[in-house]
Amino acid sequence: MSGLERYRAFLVDVDGVLVRSGTPIPGAAEALRALQEVGSVIILTNNSTRSRAQTAAALEELGFPVDQGMVVTSSYIAARWLLEHHGKRKVWVLGEEGLVRELSLAGHRPVPPEEAEWVVAGMDRFLTYGKLADALRALLSGARFLATNRDGTFPTPEGLLPGAGAVVGAIQGMGFSPEEVVGKPSPIAFExxxxxxxxxxxxxxxxGDRLETDILGAKRVGLDTALVLTGVSREADISQQGITPTLVAQDLPALVQGKFRRLR
Amino acid sequence: MSGLERYRAFLVDVDGVLVRSGTPIPGAAEALRALQEVGSVIILTNNSTRSRAQTAAALEELGFPVDQGMVVTSSYIAARWLLEHHGKRKVWVLGEEGLVRELSLAGHRPVPPEEAEWVVAGMDRFLTYGKLADALRALLSGARFLATNRDGTFPTPEGLLPGAGAVVGAIQGMGFSPEEVVGKPSPIAFExxxxxxxxxxxxxxxxGDRLETDILGAKRVGLDTALVLTGVSREADISQQGITPTLVAQDLPALVQGKFRRLR
Known part of the structure; x- marks a missing residue:
């Protein structure tokens, strides 16, 4: 590895960097191991459906050297942000089991809609009209609104599926905007x-693989950034979107082997 | 009836004017009959779940003198707008049976998501994640996006429930904005x-009963407007929202009896 030794830590996105459509990107596991020899590696993902432990287990199963202490999910970020800014709260969750789990681990208490102090919303593959009606009831009863992230879609082996952005958008369409959206590109995620x-x-x-979340958000916090081209953003998007990463590499293995282009 | 004789037609909203929480507003049926003696009465509703025939039948059952020829729903407006601007099209509907029916009556053809030329979205009390995934698939396959309306909520005997705004918001949260939203306050609805x-x-x-849809939209098209206070907007909202109707009355019977205040 040449050129990355100056960093003491690496924040690494999952989809498009380690994994593509549920399958490991060739050489990514070895590259992650090599990074760990240089500094701390933190897995930073907007996926809100899993807890840190579930994310670590899923990545381990795919052959990545990951334990839960190095995982930061938007479910975890949401739970921590709420705790640090508002203390332990009564929450109603529009999202999946992993989000409920992280909120509970942080000391928040899941309650029925009418009793909730906060609605916490993330990706929910089991979204129904009834759940939106429950969220509305909570919000009309005075609950505040926290969102894990706004990713519009996410890649799967079957193609793109609706992301947390669809859930957050549905609530916004009922007239309620989130007070905070904690996932990338929010500075809260990187901090x-x-x-x-x-x-x-x-x-x-x-x-990361997405200019408008991974790269833009990290730049705003003052981080150096590396774009890998195994996910959403293409090299041509850099000038088109006007978001310039520090480094560009074909994929994670190339980056770790020093095969990158320095842009600034 | 004193003072309304100058009008040749009356456009009448349903929720908050004729009906409140599923129950007829006292005296509203008689008032509607009296209006019909002065001019044409058109029922103009953003409800997209019903066809014109279904809306007429539902109102008749509640005792209102209504037939389908005098009903204009946002489902009908969507079907007509699409026909007039783009011809008969292959559509995929995120909405209820009444919307499918009006689209079919106009000559459009409901097809699977991958084949759709247009996604037409309205209120759907049976919304699921799977339907949002289907809508996404259609839009990613190149379908264009038409929305019936953006009402965030609607009143029911059990309280407010999510409206078409939640469905449209979910699609917007995936990154797709509607090319047109035809219901009130769009001029298309009034025209x-x-x-x-x-x-x-x-x-x-x-x-109508809502300043920001019924009154604002109608004013923009050059219509005189009457706000009745049996629905969403209060009298204090007029100055607060800066939307001034021509007339204000306690309810439809009062309006028809000439018990209104002229504001401009």
């Missing part, structure tokens, strides 16, 4: 990842 | 209602 890594922004590299 | 009534804007009065 918590840096804190878990125990480093400052100048010491870490964010490695 | 079609006037055409069905066979009168010009200067000859008709819009009677």
């Amino acid at each position: 918590i990842a840096l804190e878990v890594a125990g480093v400052g922004p100048g010491e870490a590299l964010m490695i | 079609i209602a006037l055409e069905v009534a066979g009168v010009g804007p200067g000859e008709a009065l819009m009677i």
Whole structure:
């Protein structure tokens, strides 16, 4: 590995960097291992359906050297943000089991809609009209609204599926905007990842596949960034979107082997 | 009836004007009959779940003198707009049976998501994640997007429930904005209602309960407007929202009896 030794930590996205359509990207597991020899590796994902433990287990099963202490999910970020800014709260969750789990681990208490102090919304593959009606009831009863992220879609082996953005958009369509959206590109996501890594922004590299979330958000917090071309963004998007990463590489293995282009 | 004789047609909203929480507003049926002696009455509703025939039948059952020829629903407006601007099209519907029916009556053809030229979205009390995934598939396959309306909620005996705004918001949250939203406050809704009534804007009065849809939209088309206070908007909202109707009355019977305040 040449050129990445100056970093003490690496924040690594999952979809499009380690995994594509549910399958490991060739060489990514070995590359992750090589990164771990240089510094701390933090897995930073907007996936809100899983807890940290579930995310670690799923990645381990695919052959990645990951344990839950190095995982930062938007479900975890939401739970921590709520705790740090508002204390332990009564929550009603529009989302999946992993989000409920992280909220509970942080000391928040899932309650029926009418009793909720906060509606916490993330991706929900079991979304129904009835759940939206419950969310509305909670919000009309005075609950505040926190969202894990706004990703419109996410890639699967069967193609793109609706992401948390669809759930958040449905609630917004009823007249309620989230007070905070904690996942990437929010600075909250990067700040918590840096804190878990125990480093400052100048010491870490964010490695991601999406210019408008991974790269833009990390740049705003003062992180160096590396775009890999195995996911959403193409090289031509850089000038088109006007979002310039520090480094560009074909994929994670190339990046780790020093085969990258420095843009600034 | 004193003071309304100058109008040749009346556009009348349903929820909050004729019906509240599924129950007829006292005296509203008689008032509607009295209006019909003065001019044409058009029922103009953003409810997209029913066809014109279904809406007429439901109102008749509640004792209102209504037949389908005088009903204009957002499902009908969507079907007509699509026909007039784009011809008979292959559609995929995210909405209920009444919307499918009006689209079919206009000559459009419901098809699977991959074959759709247009996604037409309205209120859907049977919304699921799977339907959103189907809508996404259609849109990613190149379908265009038409929405019936954006009402965030609607009143029921059990309280407010999510409206078409939630469905449209979910699709927007996936990254697709509607090319057109035809229901109130869109001018399209009022123009079609006037055409069905066979009168010009200067000859008709819009009677509604919501300043930001019924009154604002009608004013923009040049209609006189009457706000009744049996629904969403209160009298204090007029100055607060800066939307001034021509007339204000306690309810439809009061309006028809000439017990209204002229504001401009």
